Amino acid sequence: xxxxxxxxxxxxxxxxxxxTSASVLYGLHEVFSCVGTVWEGLTGEKTESRRVMPRIxxxxxxxxxxxxxxxxxxxxxxxxxxxxxxxIVSDLMLAPETGPVGRWPEATNWLAEQYxxxxxxxxxxxxxxxxxxxxxxxxxxxxxxxxxxxxxRECYPxxxxxxxxxxxxxxxxxxxxxxxGSASWSELALYLVARFCGNAEARRIxxxxxxxxxxAGQLPFSAMVRPKQHEDAxxxxxQEWIAEHYATPNPVMEMAARSGLAPRTFKRRxxxxxxxxxxxxxxSLRIEEAKQMLETSDxxxxxxxxQAGYEDPNSFRRLFKRxxxxxxxxxxxxxxxVGAI
Numbered sequence: 542x543x544x545x546x547x548x549x550x551x552x553x554x555x556x557x558x559x560x561t562s563a564s565v566l567y568g569l570h571e572v573f574s575c576v577g578t579v580w581e582g583l584t585g586e587k588t589e590s591r592r593v594m595p596r597i598x599x600x601x602x603x604x605x606x607x608x609x610x611x612x613x614x615x616x617x618x619x620x621x622x623x624x625x626x627x628x629i630v631s632d633l634m635l636a637p638e639t640g641p642v643g644r645w646p647e648a649t650n651w652l653a654e655q656y657x658x659x660x661x662x663x664x665x666x667x668x669x670x671x672x673x674x675x676x677x678x679x680x681x682x683x684x685x686x687x688x689x690x691x692x693x694r695e696c697y698p699x700x701x702x703x704x705x706x707x708x709x710x711x712x713x714x715x716x717x718x719x720x721x722g723s724a725s726w727s728e729l730a731l732y733l734v735a736r737f738c739g740n741a742e743a744r745r746i747x748x749x750x751x752x753x754x755x756x757a758g759q760l761p762f763s764a765m766v767r768p769k770q771h772e773d774a775x776x777x778x779x780q781e782w783i784a785e786h787y788a789t790p791n792p793v794m795e796m797a798a799r800s801g802l803a804p805r806t807f808k809r810r811x812x813x814x815x816x817x818x819x820x821x822x823x824x825s826l827r828i829e830e831a832k833q834m835l836e837t838s839d840x841x842x843x844x845x846x847x848q849a850g851y852e853d854p855n856s857f858r859r860l861f862k863r864x865x866x867x868x869x870x871x872x873x874x875x876x877x878x879v880g881a882i
Contacts, residue, residue, distance in 0.1 A: 551626050552594050553595045553596070553625065553629065554597075554598045554628045555595060555596070556628065557598065558645055559605065559606070562632035562633070562665075563613055565631040568730075569595065569631065572727070572734075573594075573734075575746065576593040576742060577592045579749055590742040593737075593738065597615045597617070598618070598623065598651070599613070608634045619647050619650075627733060627737075628661070629668075630662075630672060632667055632726070640692070640696065642674070643674075645674060652671065663718040664685075664719045665720050665726045666686045666720065666723045669684070670697075672719065673693065673696070678719075679699040681712050682702075684702070684705075686721065687704050687721075707725055727750070727752050731747065741836075744876050747879065748762040757867050760865050760866030761872060768822070775800045776800065776814040778799065782796065783823060789850070793808075793819045825864075827849045828849070828864050830848075831846070831857070831861065835873040842858070
């Protein structure tokens with residue numbers, strides 16, 4: 542049965558064998574656990590995203606040590622009658638003198654069964670050797686760690702290896718996906734989140750975990766922090782109004798008038814209630830809206846500035862760079878291509 546793109550939950554099984562890289566497996570587990578759950582807690586922004594249910598599958602549910610000495614604990618065994626939407630084999634640590642042929646018979650039989658039952662089967666780095674061992678890569682394009690090229694040539698000559706590529710979707714409906722070196726697990730995770738939970742959720746995951754280019758620091762990934770919870774009704778009404786009218790000229794003056802408070806009293810109560818000075822609150826809203834437009838539209842940056850409430854596009858550019866650490870164009874390039882191969 543093929544994967545249903547309309548299900549509210551996506552089940553992701555992570556294969557655990559002694560050679561598994563624990564850091565990659567648990568990294569994938571943590572990222573998938575955060576899909577559709579963490580962003581609202583950080584920012585207060587309500588989101589609608591399919592949830593991902595990660596689980597670890599191995600030969601036993603008893604703790605075991607990996608080749609590098611870490612401890613893994615599986616949630617389920619290969620013998621259980623599980624059906625997975627997605628299966629991922631993490632990076633495998635094999636000694637140079639240890640070949641993959643004939644290894645992992647229980648895991649490879651389970652992989653092949655999951656694939657034939659409709660699962661999308663993926664690998665990180667040398668995890669592609671387990672996919673090849675299961676016969677899933679014959680006559681298909683795949684990638685792996687650059688150092689494993691000779692192993693593939695010798696052991697799996699039918700695989701159409703593309704070691705220069707970081708991510709290779711292959712097969713009917715791209716039901717086989719391989720990724721390159723060990724650190725490419727994050728690219729695979731983002732690809733899967735974008736594919737099954739949407740580009741917007743993939744962008745949120747990038748910002749939560751600060752994935753990608755960090756040369757400009759953390760500012761490009763940051764978002765408006767959730768305002769404080771409060772019971773000031775006058776200020777709450779102003780927040781509701783500004784959420785829909787952030788582009789209004791002189792918005793702070795308009796909010797003060799709507800609150801019925803003297804300007805100085807309004808500013809003091811607004812800061813006490815929300816944790817933001819009124820102008821900072823408005824600027825943060827405007828920049829967040831501009832980010833959304835840069836991520837999801839091809840509108841000219843000057844037009845986005847105007848839609849966000851800035852008559853002077855140069856002032857907008859200066860404020861945007863001061864807030865995010867990069868220019869609007871750089872931001873667009875960084876976040877608009879999420880999920881692309």
